[in-house]
Amino acid sequence: MKKYLMIAGLALTLAACNTQTTTDTDTPSMGKRMPVEWVAVDTGEKVGEGDMPVTKITLQVAATKEEIYSTSCMGTASTELQDVAGSIASIQCWWAGGGDQYGVFIGEAEQLTVRHRTVDEEAGFGAWEEVAQQ
Numbered sequence: 001m002k003k004y005l006m007i008a009g010l011a012l013t014l015a016a017c018n019t020q021t022t023t024d025t026d027t028p029s030m031g032k033r034m035p036v037e038w039v040a041v042d043t044g045e046k047v048g049e050g051d052m053p054v055t056k057i058t059l060q061v062a063a064t065k066e067e068i069y070s071t072s073c074m075g076t077a078s079t080e081l082q083d084v085a086g087s088i089a090s091i092q093c094w095w096a097g098g099g100d101q102y103g104v105f106i107g108e109a110e111q112l113t114v115r116h117r118t119v120d121e122e123a124g125f126g127a128w129e130e131v132a133q134q
Contacts, residue, residue: 035061035062035063036059036060036061036062036068036088036089036104036112037059037060037062037089038057038058038059038060038077038079038089038090038091038102039057039058039059039060040055040056040057040058040076040077040078040079040091040093041055041056041057041058042054042055042076043055043056043072047074050095050096052074052075052095052096053074053075053076053095054072054073054074055072055073055074055075055076055077055093056070056071056072057070057071057072057073057077057091057093057102058070059089059102059104059114068112068114068132068134069114069131069132069134071102071131073093073099073100074093074095074099074100075093075094075095075096075099075100076093076094076095077091077092077093077094078091078092078094079091079092081101084101084103086103086105087103087104087105088104088105088106089103089104090102090103090104092119094119097120097121097122098118098119098120098121099118099119100116100117100118100119101116101117101118101119101125102114102115102116102131103115103117103128107133111133111134112133112134113130113132113133113134114130114131114132114133114134115128115129115130115131116128116129116131117129
């Protein structure tokens with residue numbers, strides 16, 4: 001029984017570590033920083049032969065909805081990511097075997113850094129590229 005409780009406790013700890021919203025409150029470049037979150041909105045637009053949906057994704061301060069970064073991507077968006085190590089918030093747009101990932105990281109000077117990489121079903125992950133800094 002003790003072994004099962006330890007395993008359950010470990011699973012809960014790992015699940016808690018896999019959150020998509022940060023709760024850090026003190027970052028020098030932003031003062032008292034609020035948690036951030038990604039929001040995805042289907043624009044209703046379709047492009048290409050496969051009617052690929054266009055999704056607007058926005059990184060915002062969770063409490064105030066203040067926009068930090070925004071872009072459009074092709075496909076449907078999800079924040080249910082398991083493999084974005086070091087990211088405090090992440091989102092992925094995916095359509096027909098490929099897509100884009102965006103992650104929010106704490107930079108060297110404690111600032112928020114938004115990075116992008118491509119994802120392909122066969123080729124895997126591309127390299128992270130910085131697209132914005134706060």
